[in-house]
Amino acid sequence: MDPSRKRAIRLTVALTAALLLASALVYTSFSAGRDELTASQLLKQAVPGKSYILAGTVISQQREGDALLFRVRDPKLHMSVPVRYTGIVPDPFAVGRGVLVTVHEQGANTQFVGEQDSLTTKCPSKYQAAAGSSY
Amino acid sequence: MALVGRAMLILGLGICAYGIIASLYGAAQGGPRWVDSGRRAVYALAAVMTLAFVILEAAFLRSDLTFNVVAGHSSTTTPTFYKATAAWSSQEGSLLLWVWLLSLWSSLVLFLTRRRAREIAPYATAVLLGFATFFTSLTVFFANPFATTANPPSEGAGLNPLLRHASMMFHPPMLYSGYTLLTVPFAFAIGALITGRLGAEWIQLTRRFALAAWLFLGIGILLGARWSYTELGWGGYWAWDPVENAALMPWLACTAFIHSIMIQEKRGMLKVWNASLILASGTLAVLGTFLVRSGILDSIHAFGASTLGVPFVILIAAMVLGSVGLIVWRRAELRSDSQLDSLLSREAVFLFQNLVLVAMVFVIFWITFFPLISEALTGTKVSVGPPAFRPFIVPLALVLVLLSGVGPLIAWRRVTAANLRRNFTLPVASALVTLVVLLLVGGVSERPFALIMFCLGTFVVVSVGQEFWRGVRARRATTHDAVPRAFVQLVRRNRRRYGGYIAHAGLAVLLIGVAASSSFQHSHDVILRPGQHASVDGYTIRYVRPVASATAEKISFGAVLDVSKGGRHVQTLTTTRGFYPAQDPTLGVVGRFFNGEEESQVGLRAGLTKDIWTVISPDLTPIQPLVNQGDQVFLKAMQAAASLPPAQARAQITNLFTARDAAIGALAERWVKHPWPSEFLLIISPLVTWIWLGAMIIAIGGVIALWPPRAFPRRRAARVAGTTGPPAPAEVPELAKV
Numbered sequence: 001m002d003p004s005r006k007r008a009i010r011l012t013v014a015l016t017a018a019l020l021l022a023s024a025l026v027y028t029s030f031s032a033g034r035d036e037l038t039a040s041q042l043l044k045q046a047v048p049g050k051s052y053i054l055a056g057t058v059i060s061q062q063r064e065g066d067a068l069l070f071r072v073r074d075p076k077l078h079m080s081v082p083v084r085y086t087g088i089v090p091d092p093f094a095v096g097r098g099v100l101v102t103v104h105e106q107g108a109n110t111q112f113v114g115e116q117d118s119l120t121t122k123c124p125s126k127y128q129a130a131a132g133s134s135y
Numbered sequence: 136m137a138l139v140g141r142a143m144l145i146l147g148l149g150i151c152a153y154g155i156i157a158s159l160y161g162a163a164q165g166g167p168r169w170v171d172s173g174r175r176a177v178y179a180l181a182a183v184m185t186l187a188f189v190i191l192e193a194a195f196l197r198s199d200l201t202f203n204v205v206a207g208h209s210s211t212t213t214p215t216f217y218k219a220t221a222a223w224s225s226q227e228g229s230l231l232l233w234v235w236l237l238s239l240w241s242s243l244v245l246f247l248t249r250r251r252a253r254e255i256a257p258y259a260t261a262v263l264l265g266f267a268t269f270f271t272s273l274t275v276f277f278a279n280p281f282a283t284t285a286n287p288p289s290e291g292a293g294l295n296p297l298l299r300h301a302s303m304m305f306h307p308p309m310l311y312s313g314y315t316l317l318t319v320p321f322a323f324a325i326g327a328l329i330t331g332r333l334g335a336e337w338i339q340l341t342r343r344f345a346l347a348a349w350l351f352l353g354i355g356i357l358l359g360a361r362w363s364y365t366e367l368g369w370g371g372y373w374a375w376d377p378v379e380n381a382a383l384m385p386w387l388a389c390t391a392f393i394h395s396i397m398i399q400e401k402r403g404m405l406k407v408w409n410a411s412l413i414l415a416s417g418t419l420a421v422l423g424t425f426l427v428r429s430g431i432l433d434s435i436h437a438f439g440a441s442t443l444g445v446p447f448v449i450l451i452a453a454m455v456l457g458s459v460g461l462i463v464w465r466r467a468e469l470r471s472d473s474q475l476d477s478l479l480s481r482e483a484v485f486l487f488q489n490l491v492l493v494a495m496v497f498v499i500f501w502i503t504f505f506p507l508i509s510e511a512l513t514g515t516k517v518s519v520g521p522p523a524f525r526p527f528i529v530p531l532a533l534v535l536v537l538l539s540g541v542g543p544l545i546a547w548r549r550v551t552a553a554n555l556r557r558n559f560t561l562p563v564a565s566a567l568v569t570l571v572v573l574l575l576v577g578g579v580s581e582r583p584f585a586l587i588m589f590c591l592g593t594f595v596v597v598s599v600g601q602e603f604w605r606g607v608r609a610r611r612a613t614t615h616d617a618v619p620r621a622f623v624q625l626v627r628r629n630r631r632r633y634g635g636y637i638a639h640a641g642l643a644v645l646l647i648g649v650a651a652s653s654s655f656q657h658s659h660d661v662i663l664r665p666g667q668h669a670s671v672d673g674y675t676i677r678y679v680r681p682v683a684s685a686t687a688e689k690i691s692f693g694a695v696l697d698v699s700k701g702g703r704h705v706q707t708l709t710t711t712r713g714f715y716p717a718q719d720p721t722l723g724v725v726g727r728f729f730n731g732e733e734e735s736q737v738g739l740r741a742g743l744t745k746d747i748w749t750v751i752s753p754d755l756t757p758i759q760p761l762v763n764q765g766d767q768v769f770l771k772a773m774q775a776a777a778s779l780p781p782a783q784a785r786a787q788i789t790n791l792f793t794a795r796d797a798a799i800g801a802l803a804e805r806w807v808k809h810p811w812p813s814e815f816l817l818i819i820s821p822l823v824t825w826i827w828l829g830a831m832i833i834a835i836g837g838v839i840a841l842w843p844p845r846a847f848p849r850r851r852a853a854r855v856a857g858t859t860g861p862p863a864p865a866e867v868p869e870l871a872k873v
Contacts, residue, residue, distance in 0.1 A: 003474065007474070010475075010478075014490070018494075021494055021497075021498075021527075022497075024527075025497075025498060025501050025502075025527065026501075028519070028523055028526065028527075029501065029502065029505050029509070029517070029519050029523065030509075030517070032519055032522070032523055033505065033509065033517035033518060033519045033523075034517065034518055034519075034520075035515050035516070035517055035518075036506060036515075036516035036517060036518045037515075037516075053518045053520075055516075062756070062759075063754050063755060063756040064756070066662055066754075066814060087660065088368075088369050088370075088660070088752075088816060089752060090367060090368065090369055091297060091366075091367055091368040091369075091732075091733050091734055091735050092297065092367075092732070092733070093733070094717075094730065094731065094732065094733065095730055100518070120374075
C-alpha cells in the first residue's frame with residue numbers, strides 16, 4: 001500500500017478513536033453528573049426524589065443514634081439547610097469545615113437526607129494559618 | 136533572623152533578574168562569559184535559598200513564635216520530628232521549599248551540562264530562573280514566610296494532627312522534587328525549540344532529570360496514598376480527589392515521555408510528540424501546584440482559597456501559549472527522520488502506550504475540571520465524582536498493562552512470526568493458565584475487569600522474567616559466571632533497559648493489588664458494645680474493651696478488638712480516635728476538645744494476602760451533657776478569676792487548667808469504666824500490600840535506570856585525582872549514556 005495512504009488511514013483511525021473517547025467522556029459527564037448546589041440554591045431548586053451535591057460550610061453538628069445531624073451554610077447568603085447523614089464521617093469533619101455531601105429531599109419539611117458514605121470533607125487547610133492563640 | 140531571611144528572598148529575586156538578563160544577553164551576543172555568569176547566578180540563587188530555608192527551619196525547631204508561620208503551624212509541644220516537617224505544612228513554607236528545590240535541581244543540571252549544549256543552555260537557564268522569579272515573587276509579595284509579630288502568642292496552634300504522620304516528612308518534598316525536576320526538561324525543550332537544535336541532544340541532557348521527576352513524583356503519590364489509607368479513617372488509598380489527580384496527571388505524561396524519547400533516540404521519530412509531551416508535563420506540574428493552592432476545585436485536601444490563583448493562571452497561560460507557539464513555529468524542523476515501518480513493532484507499541492497514557496491524562500483532566508467547565512457552559516456546577524473515572528480509566532489501565540508486557544518482547548521495526556512464537560508462547564500460556572485457575576477458584580469471574588487484570592499482570596511478570604532469564608543465560612554462555620553474578624552484571628551493563636523491565640513488573644504487581652482490593656473488598660459499618668462481635672468475610676471481630684487517654688493536647692477514645700477466624704485467634708487490634716482542642720477561645724474550655732481536629736488511629740493487620748482494617752467512630756452524645764456542664768462551671772470560675780488582682784488571677788487560671796485536665800481525664804475514665812456502644816468501620820481487603828510492594832519494585836526499577844553509568848564516577852574520580860589519560864571529548868555525555 002502507498003505509504004502516504006497508509007499514514008492517512010492510521011491518522012483517521014486514531015482521530016476517530018480520540019473522537020469516540022471524547023464523545024463518551026462528554027456524554028458521561030453530563031448524564032452522570034449531579035448539580036453541585038449551595039444551601040440557598042438547594043432550597044430553591046430541590047425536587048423530592050432527585051439527588052444533588054450540597055457544598056458549603058458546616059455550622060453545627062450533633063449525633064442522634066447512628067445518624068449525624070448537621071447544618072450546611074451557604075457562605076455568601078448565610079442560609080443553611082439541615083442534613084441527616086449516616087455512614088463514614090471523614091476525620092476532618094468539624095464545624096467550620098467545608099463539605100460536599102450527596103443529598104435528597106425527604107418529605108415536605110425541607111429535611112435533606114445524605115446518601116450513605118457520600119460525605120467528603122475539606123481537610124483543615126494546610127495553607128491557612130489557624131486563627132488562634134493558646135488554650 | 137527573620138530580617139535576614141526576608142533579605143535572602145529579595146536578594147534571590149535580584150539574582151533571578153540578573154541571571155535571566157545575563158543568560159539572554161549572552162545567548163543573543165554569543166558571549167560565553169555572560170552565559171557562564173547567568174549559570175553562576177543559578178548557583179548563587181541556590182546558596183541564598185538554602186540559607187533562607189535553613190533560617191525558616193531553625194525558627195520552627197526553636198519554636199520561635201515571633202514568626203507568624205511558626206505560631207500558625209507549630210507549637211512548643213510539637214515533637215521535634217514534626218517541627219521540622221511543619222515548615223512545609225504552611226503555604227509560605229511550602230512555596231519556599233518549592234523555590235529552594237528548584238534552585239538546587241537547576242544548579243545540578245546546569246553544572247552537569249556546563250560544557251555541553253552551549254546554544255540551548257542559556258535559554259534553559261533563563262526559563263529556570265523565570266520559574267524561580269515567579270515563586271520567589273510569591274514569597275516576597277504574597278506569602279512571606281518571614282513575617283513576624285511583635286506580640287507573639289504564648290503558644291502556637293500546633294501542627295494539624297492529620298499531618299502528624301511519618302510519610303508527611305517525605306511526601307511533600309518528594310512531590311515538590313518531582314514538580315521542580317519536571318521544569319528542567321521543560322526548560323531545555325524551550326531552549327531547543329528557540330534555537331532550533333531539535334535532535335536528541337536536549338533529550339540526552341535532560342532524560343535523567345525527567346526520570347528522576349517521574350521517580351520522585353511517583354514516590355510522593357504513593358506516600359500520599361499510604362497516608363490516606365492509614366490516617367484519614369475512610370479505608371481507601373485513592374479517592375480521585377482533584378489534588379491527587381493534580382499529581383497523577385504530570386506523572387502519567389512524564390511516563391509517556393520517558394518511553395517515547397527512546398523512539399526519538401533510536402529512530403529520530405516523534406520529535407513533535409516528545410516536545411509536546413514534556414511541555415505538557417511541565418505545565419501540568421505547575422497546574423498541580425496551582426490546584427493545591429487556589430482552592431478553585433472542591434477537594435478533600437481543602438486548600439483554602441488564597442490570593443495566589445491569578446498569578447498562577449497567568450503563569451499557566453504563558454506556559455501554554457508559549458509552548459504551542461514554539462511548536463507551531465518549529466513544526467517544519469520537528470518532522471520525523473523516519474516513518475513507522477509496521478504496527479507490529481516495538482516503536483508502535485510505545486506509540487500505543489503513549490496514546491493510552493495521554494488518553495488517561497485527558498480523562499482525568501476533563502473529569503477533574505468538569506465542575507468548572509459545566510459552570511462556564513451552563514451556569515451550574517456539575518459534579519461527577521469518582522464513579523465517572525472508572526468506565527474510562529479501568530479499560531485504559533488494562534490496555535496499558537498489556538502493552539507493558541508486549542513492549543519488552545516485541546522487536547524493533549518489524550516483528551516476524553518466529554519472533555512472536557519465541558517470545559510470546561510462555562507469557563501467553565502463563566496468562567491462560569492463570570485464567571483457567573481463577574475461573575476454577577470461583578467468585579473471581581464475577582469481576583471480569585479484575586480477572587483480566589490478574590491474567591495480564593501474570594503475562595507482564597512472566598514476560599519480564601523471561602527477558603531476565605534469557606539475558607542471564609546469554610551472559611553465562613560467554614562469561615561462565617554464576618547465576619547471581621551474571622544477573623547483576625546483566626543489569627549493570629544495561630541499567631536503563633532492565634530497570635525499566637523491573638518497573639513494568641512492579642506496575643503489574645501494583646495494579647493486581649488495586650484490582651483485587653477494589654473488587655473484592657468486604658466492609659461492614661457496625662455499632663458494637665464491649666463483648667459484642669461482627670463478622671466480615673469469614674473473620675469475627677470482637678469488641679474486647681474500651682481504651683482511652685487524656686492529655687492537655689488531646690483526648691482519645693478507642694477500643695481493643697480481637698480478630699479470629701474459625702475460632703482461631705488471628706490478631707489483636709487497637710483503634711482510637713483522638714480529639715484535639717479547637718483554637719476558638721469563644722468555645723467552652725472542655726467543649727473545645729470536641730470541636731477541633733479529629734484524628735483516627737487505624738487498627739490494621741497488613742498481610743500479603745489480606746488486610747484487616749478497623750477504625751472506631753465514638754458516639755459523643757452520652758458525654759455531651761457533662762461537657763456542657765463542665766463548660767458552664769469553668770466559665771463561671773474564669774469570670775471569677777478575671778475579677779481578681781493579676782497575680783491571683785494568674786494563679787487561679789493555672790489551677791483551673793489543672794482542673795480542666797482532671798475533667799478531661801474523668802471523661803476518659805468514664806469511657807473506660809462505663810462504655811457505651813460505638814460505631815466501627817471494619818474492612819477486609821485482599822492484596823493491598825501488593826500495592827505498596829509494587830510501588831517499591833517500581834521505585835527500585837526507577838533507581839536502577841537512574842543510576843549513573845560506571846564510567847561517570849570513574850571519570851570524575853580521575854579528574855579529581857588529577858590523573859592523566861585521554862581527556863573526555865566535549866561530546867561525551869556525562870549524564871546520558873546509560
